[in-house]
Amino acid sequence: xxxxxxxxxxxxxxxxxxxxxxxxxxxxxxxxxxxxxxxxxxxxxxxxxxxxxxxxxxxxxxxxxxxxxxxxxxxxxxxxxxxxxxxxxxxxxxxxxxxxxxxxxxxxxxxxxxxxxxxxxxxxxxxxxxxxxxxxxxxxxxxxxxxxxxxxxxxxxxxxxxxxxxxxxxx
Amino acid sequence: xxxxxxxxxxxxxxxxxxxxxxxxxxxxxxxxxxxxxxxxxxxxxxxxxxxxxxxxxxxxxxxxxxxxxxxxxxxxxxxxxxxxxxxxxxxxxxxxxxxxxxxxxxxxxxxxxxxxxxxxxxxxxxxxxxxxxxxxxxxxxxxxxxxxxxxxxxxxxxxxxxxxxxxxxxxxxxxxxxxxxxxxxxxxxxxxxxxxxxxxxxxxxxxxxxxxxxxxxxxxxxxxxxxxxxxxxxxxxxxxxxxxxxxxxxxxxxxxxxxxxxxxxxxxxxxxxxxxxxxxxxxxxxxxxxxxxxxxxxxxxxxxxxxxxxxxxxxxxxxxxxxxxxxxxxxxxxxxxxxxxxxxxxxxxxxxxxxxxxxxxxxxxxxxxxxxxxxxxxxxxxxxxxxxxxxxxxxxxxxxxxxxxxxxxxxxxxxxxxxxxxxxxxxxxxxxxxxxxxxxxxxxxxxxxxxxxxxxxxxxxxxxxxxxxxxxxxxxxxxxxxxxxxxxxxxxxxxxxxxxxxxxxxxxxxxxxxxxxxxxxxxxxxxxxxxxxxxxxxxxxxxxxxxxxxxxxxxxxxxxxxxxxxxxxxxxxxxxxxxxxxxxxxxxxxxxxxxxxxxxxxxxxxxxxxxxxxxxxxxxxxxxxxxxxxxxxxxxxxxxxxxxxxxxxxxxxxxxxxxxxxxxxxxxxx
Numbered sequence: 001x002x003x004x005x006x007x008x009x010x011x012x013x014x015x016x017x018x019x020x021x022x023x024x025x026x027x028x029x030x031x032x033x034x035x036x037x038x039x040x041x042x043x044x045x046x047x048x049x050x051x052x053x054x055x056x057x058x059x060x061x062x063x064x065x066x067x068x069x070x071x072x073x074x075x076x077x078x079x080x081x082x083x084x085x086x087x088x089x090x091x092x093x094x095x096x097x098x099x100x101x102x103x104x105x106x107x108x109x110x111x112x113x114x115x116x117x118x119x120x121x122x123x124x125x126x127x128x129x130x131x132x133x134x135x136x137x138x139x140x141x142x143x144x145x146x147x148x149x150x151x152x153x154x155x156x157x158x159x160x161x162x163x164x165x166x167x168x169x170x171x
Numbered sequence: 172x173x174x175x176x177x178x179x180x181x182x183x184x185x186x187x188x189x190x191x192x193x194x195x196x197x198x199x200x201x202x203x204x205x206x207x208x209x210x211x212x213x214x215x216x217x218x219x220x221x222x223x224x225x226x227x228x229x230x231x232x233x234x235x236x237x238x239x240x241x242x243x244x245x246x247x248x249x250x251x252x253x254x255x256x257x258x259x260x261x262x263x264x265x266x267x268x269x270x271x272x273x274x275x276x277x278x279x280x281x282x283x284x285x286x287x288x289x290x291x292x293x294x295x296x297x298x299x300x301x302x303x304x305x306x307x308x309x310x311x312x313x314x315x316x317x318x319x320x321x322x323x324x325x326x327x328x329x330x331x332x333x334x335x336x337x338x339x340x341x342x343x344x345x346x347x348x349x350x351x352x353x354x355x356x357x358x359x360x361x362x363x364x365x366x367x368x369x370x371x372x373x374x375x376x377x378x379x380x381x382x383x384x385x386x387x388x389x390x391x392x393x394x395x396x397x398x399x400x401x402x403x404x405x406x407x408x409x410x411x412x413x414x415x416x417x418x419x420x421x422x423x424x425x426x427x428x429x430x431x432x433x434x435x436x437x438x439x440x441x442x443x444x445x446x447x448x449x450x451x452x453x454x455x456x457x458x459x460x461x462x463x464x465x466x467x468x469x470x471x472x473x474x475x476x477x478x479x480x481x482x483x484x485x486x487x488x489x490x491x492x493x494x495x496x497x498x499x500x501x502x503x504x505x506x507x508x509x510x511x512x513x514x515x516x517x518x519x520x521x522x523x524x525x526x527x528x529x530x531x532x533x534x535x536x537x538x539x540x541x542x543x544x545x546x547x548x549x550x551x552x553x554x555x556x557x558x559x560x561x562x563x564x565x566x567x568x569x570x571x572x573x574x575x576x577x578x579x580x581x582x583x584x585x586x587x588x589x590x591x592x593x594x595x596x597x598x599x600x601x602x603x604x605x606x607x608x609x610x611x612x613x614x615x616x617x618x619x620x621x622x623x624x625x626x627x628x629x630x631x632x633x634x635x636x637x638x639x640x641x642x643x644x645x646x647x648x649x650x651x652x653x654x655x656x657x658x659x660x661x662x663x664x665x666x667x668x669x670x671x672x673x674x675x676x677x678x679x680x681x682x683x684x685x686x687x688x689x690x691x692x693x694x695x696x697x698x699x700x701x702x703x704x705x706x707x708x709x710x711x712x713x714x715x716x717x718x719x720x721x722x723x724x725x726x727x728x729x730x731x732x733x734x735x736x737x738x739x740x741x742x743x744x745x746x747x748x749x750x751x752x753x754x755x756x757x758x759x760x761x762x763x764x765x766x767x768x769x770x771x772x773x774x775x776x777x778x779x780x781x782x783x784x785x786x787x788x789x790x791x792x793x794x795x796x797x798x799x800x801x802x803x804x805x806x807x808x809x810x811x812x813x814x815x816x817x818x819x820x821x822x823x824x825x826x827x828x829x830x831x832x833x834x835x836x837x838x839x840x841x
Contacts (some may be wrong), residue, residue, distance in 0.1 A: 067817035074824025078831035085835045104185045128816035140802045143795040150795075154744050154788045162796050 042087055042097035049101045050080035053114035072117035079113025080106070173357075182209075184257045188558060189214050190270045194261045203324065205230060206342040211270055213252070220275065221252060225259065226267040226342040229573035229646070231566060234637030236341040237269070239313040247306025249274060249326065249336045256649045264647035267342070267639075274336050276327020279385065283322060283350065289388030292420050296448070300426070302334050303378050307371065311441055316368050318345035320377035321353045322384050337340045337736055344566030345369060351397035352390060353380045356404050356433055359397065360483070361551040365559030365567030372435040376409070376445070379430025383413040386423065391415050399755045405479050408460055409433050425453060435549070463510040470495060474593070478509060482546035485539060486553040493535040496542050497522060506548075517545045517596070537587050544596040552593045554584040561607055565634030570633055573641065582627050585611065586618050622698035624679035632684035642677035653685045654720045657713065657728060657765075666726030673731055674709045682712065688719055703738040707773055710736065714769035726763040733760035741770050741826040744785035746778070783813070 037044060048055075054076045058069035083106045087097060100106050150158050181195030196210035201222050226232050232254075250272040256600040259266040290298060302485040303320070310317055317340045324338035346366040351359035355376045358366050384390055391413055392400060403412045409431040419427065426447055429439035443453060468473030468481055471488045481501075485492035485796040494520065495501055506515035525538040540554045550556045557580050559567050568581050587758045590611045594604050610633075617629040632638055640650040640659075644667065648659030660673045667673070674682075674697065683694055693715060696708025710732055717725065733756045740752045752771065759767045 024331035065814050065817060067821040070821040071817070071824040074821070074826075078828045081828070081831050081835050085839055089839045103184060108452060113799040117824050120823060124820040124823075125813045128819060129812035132815065136253045136802045140799050143799050145804075147792055147795050147799075152378065152789050153746055154785055155746060156275045158785065158789050158792050160793050160796070162793065162800065 011079060040092075042092055042094050044085065045094070045097045046087055046100055046106075047080070050083065050106060050110040051076055053111060053117075057114075057118075068118075068121050071121040072114050075117035075120070076110055076114035079110035080111075182260075183212070184259060184268075184492050186223070186257050186268055186270060187257050190221065190223065190253055190259065190822045191194055192225075192268060192270070194259065198222055199454065201273070201326075203339055203342060204348050206269075206339065218243070220273040222272050222273045224269045224271065224339055224342055228262060228264060228649075229268055229639075229641060230343060231569045231635045231638040232267050232269075232343075233341040233345065234651075237662060238316055239315055240341070243309060243313070245306055245309040246328075246334065247302030247304070247337055248309060249338055251341075254341075255640075256651065256655075265649035267651075268647060269339065269342060274326035274328050276328045276332045278323070279325040279327060279335060283384060284393040286389045290385045292386065292423060295382065295386060295423065298333060299335055300444075300448065302328070302336060303382075304448060306337050307374055307441050307444070308377065310374065311371050316345065316371055317374050318366070319343075319348060320374055320381055321349055322381050322462065324348070325381065325385075344563075344570065346373070347566070347570075349377065351400045352384075352392065352395075353377050355402060355435065356409065357391065357549045357551060359401050359404070361558045361560055362567060364570035365551070365557075365563035367560035367564075368564030369560070369562075370435070371441065372438050375430050375438055375440065376435075379427055380409070380413055382423075383427055383431070386419065387417055397581060401483075402480070404433070404720070405461060405483075406478065409649070416555040422447075422452070429453065451673065462511075464504065465502075465510075466508040468501070468504045468508070478505065478511070478514065478546040479550070482543045482550055482553075485546070486543050486550075486556075486558065489536075489539060489555050492539045492542070496538055497525070497535070501542060501546075512580065514545050521545065533587060536583075537589065537592065538590050540587075541592045541596065544593055548596060548598055552584065552589045554587075554589050555580050557581065557584055559584070561593055561604075561611060562730055564590070564611060565631075566815055568627070568631050569635050569638050572627075575585065578627050582618055582630075585614055585630065588612065588615065623674075623676050624683045624694045626676065628676050628680035629683055640677055640681040642681070644664060644673060644674050644675065644678065645681075645792075650681070651781070653682065653716065654722070656682065657717055657720065657722050657725055660713075660731075661725045661728040662730040667731060672706070672709060672735060673728060674712060679712075682716065686716075686719075688715070690715055703742045706735055707739050710739075711764065711769050711773060714765040717765045724763040725765060726761065729763045730764055731759040732765060733757065733768060736768075738770055743778070743781045744788075745781050748781055 033044075042083075051073070054069055054073035057072040058066075061068045083100055087100070090096075173208065179195055183191035183193050185191055191212045191214060193210045193212075198208040198210055201208035201224075203224065205227045206224040209223045209225065211220045211221045213221055228242065237254045241249070241254065242251070244250050251269060252272060253270040255268060256265050257268050258264075259268075306317070317337060319340040320337055324340075325335045326338055328334045328336045344364050344366070345368045346358060347363050349358075349363075349366075354366070355373055358373055359368060361367075391402065395403065402410065410428055413431060414424075414427060422828060426439070426444070429443060429447070432438040439447075439453075447453060461477040461479050463476045464478075467476050470484055471491055473484065475484055485495075499519075499522070502515045502518045502522070505511050505518060521538055521541045525534040536555060540552065543550065543553045551560045551563075557567075559581075564581070564585065568578065570576075571578055571581060590608060594608050597604065609787065614630045614633060617625045617633065618627065620626070632640075637651065640646070640656065644663045645659040648655065648662060650656050650659045656678070660678070664673070679694070679697060684692065690712060693708050693712040696704050697712060699705045699708065713728070713732060717723075736756055740749050740756070743749050743752065755771055756768060759771060
């Protein structure tokens with residue numbers, strides 16, 4: 001009687017610990033970035049405007065596998081990188097940053113690169129599926145051979161009738 | 172002279188490396204109705220005149236009598252020199268042979284119905300009474316009964332014919348060959364094969380009856396059949412039938428009245444006979460005649476005046492008897508006409524008990540049986556045409572089985588515990604009855620089970636210690652003891668040619684009845700419906716016997732059994748294991764070892780490993796099948812491919828970013 005409540009409490013507590021830790025980490029990063037704002041405001045401004053597609057992708061993406069924002073982000077950053085380097089190695093000033101973001105060239109380049117990222121993200125699955133399909137067929141042949149060998153060794157009794165769940169659902 | 176003619180014809184058969192028995196030299200003069208006689212010789216003592224009796228194949232011999240009488244030398248008994256089983260070429264099988272010292276004066280008479288030279292009264296004591304009383308004394312000392320005392324089974328011991336000896340009594344069930352005239356009334360009523368060992372009183376009676384006939388030179392009632400003899404004996408008394416109006420000297424009347432007394436309790440015993448021999452004159456017994464009723468009992472168009480006659484009639488007309496009993500007419504007749512309140516009350520109690528029984532048909536049968544026992548307290552168990560003494564059930568069943576008669580009534584009589592009713596209706600308590608009753612009651616369990624190793628076959632071997640196994644596989648080998656069984660089965664392996672099992676119902680029942688070690692598990696496995704378990708049970712049973720008896724080299728039987736093991740081998744899942752077992756079984760069979768074969772095929776560890784391997788293989792097959800189904804349904808491509816593609820795209824993107832940054836960095840620095 002006494003043990004059950006203890007167990008009941010300990011499980012949520014254990015689950016909550018990483019959540020708390022994650023929140024603390026995020027807060028730390030945010031504070032660090034805020035601390036850097038006075039020193040790198042031009043960079044932040046350029047990056048905020050130039051990496052807007054990445055930000056949108058990151059905010060919109062849902063599910064366990066979030067690869068879209070990385071894909072978009074990588075090329076988006078590549079498109080923005082020349083202007084960032086000019087800023088860092090030349091005029092790291094707010095006026096220059098404003099000039100850049102109001103100009104069409106930087107935004108067109110970075111946004112175009114982001115669009116290429118999206119394109120890459122969308123085009124890759126059909127290619128990989130085709131490759132995997134060929135691999136799976138070969139795998140199925142190997143598995144069937146393995147099954148035949150089992151039947152040879154243990155007889156027909158080893159065969160078990162399995163209903164395909166997909167077919168059952170369909171019917 | 173008997174010993175002058177003797178030279179055996181043809182090749183002899185040897186018994187225990189001592190006695191040569193000549194199948195070509197039959198001696199009809201010494202044969203019994205059931206056993207043929209042949210000339211024999213003693214290799215150690217050529218001067219000794221001997222002959223052999225060959226028991227009828229399949230008949231259970233009286234093995235206790237053989238054991239007790241072997242080597243016993245008694246003035247009134249033919250000396251049994253040896254007995255045993257031999258190969259008998261004329262029958263092309265093994266038979267039981269008994270070697271006796273040969274009586275040199277021949278048989279006293281070959282028939283009761285034809286006249287022969289009677290024994291003079293003055294010689295009767297010396298020639299007949301003295302030797303027979305000595306024989307009865309020897310038999311009593313050995314706790315045996317002869318049950319074959321009759322003039323046709325008496326021989327003159329010497330050529331001078333100065334003394335008789337009693338012939339063989341062991342080749343047939345007790346009193347099997349006795350005519351009704353020689354037997355006491357109750358035994359005469361009984362089926363010849365179901366008379367049981369009886370008591371020494373039965374022997375005394377048979378002696379008295381034989382003496383009466385020997386003194387008169389033939390049967391006093393040669394024209395009467397057995398039924399008429401029994402009826403006459405009931406009405407007139409045995410003395411009246413056997414002596415009638417014949418004139419006898421007073422001393423002979425005395426012994427005849429004493430020995431022919433119909434009441435076994437009052438009949439003379441051995442002591443009385445010896446007293447008589449020593450000159451002590453006892454008062455002659457007066458024959459007791461059955462009490463007659465004031466009014467007859469009308470049954471089946473006949474009026475019966477004694478309860479014994481009525482019992483016989485009811486036993487004969489079984490179907491008609493029940494209504495007379497159930498409506499109380501029998502009870503009323505006993506109470507009013509016969510004035511026998513005890514019997515009337517007993518009938519009333521039996522009727523009451525029958526009314527409570529749910530099985531009306533069965534209850535009516537057992538009721539009639541009980542009433543017959545009440546009406547005639549000395550009669551045998553009578554049940555639907557059956558008439559048997561409780562200790563005669565074994566031999567009755569044995570002969571019915573050997574002769575292929577219907578066994579249902581016998582089994583039914585045992586199942587319905589007619590023996591218990593018989594013991595309950597006895598006048599006096601006999602402690603020996605309790606043992607016999609318990610033994611017979613135990614047979615009901617075997618009949619109830621009915622599976623292989625039980626049933627009527629088991630009862631046969633349980634009730635007949637000397638019954639050879641009459642399975643078609645062993646019948647020619649005369650298997651009397653367990654140690655003879657496996658060699659017999661081994662010998663029949665060639666004939667069987669793989670057809671059937673070496674253990675059939677008879678073999679199983681014989682083994683179950685004769686083993687003195689635990690075979691419960693093997694027997695219950697043998698009875699299972701699953702052929703794999705059943706055949707393995709059979710193998711284990713045979714292996715256990717081989718191990719306990721210590722017999723090797725059973726090549727034929729091992730090969731036969733190994734050939735039947737397919738269901739056991741197929742019980743293993745692994746094909747490689749099966750091939751290995753098949754190969755190994757053949758190899759072991761060549762060594763003739765059932766024990767090794769059992770070890771090979773009934774190995775729990777092997778079976779466990781096989782099962783474990785099979786389950787793993789099945790799990791592997793299922794996993795492969797699931798994967799194949801997933802591949803076929805495209806579930807793997809959709810999920811996996813999309814995720815992999817996204818990962819690749821992300822990787823390409825990050826790589827491009829990294830290269831770009833690196834190139835820009837290099838450009839700026841340089």
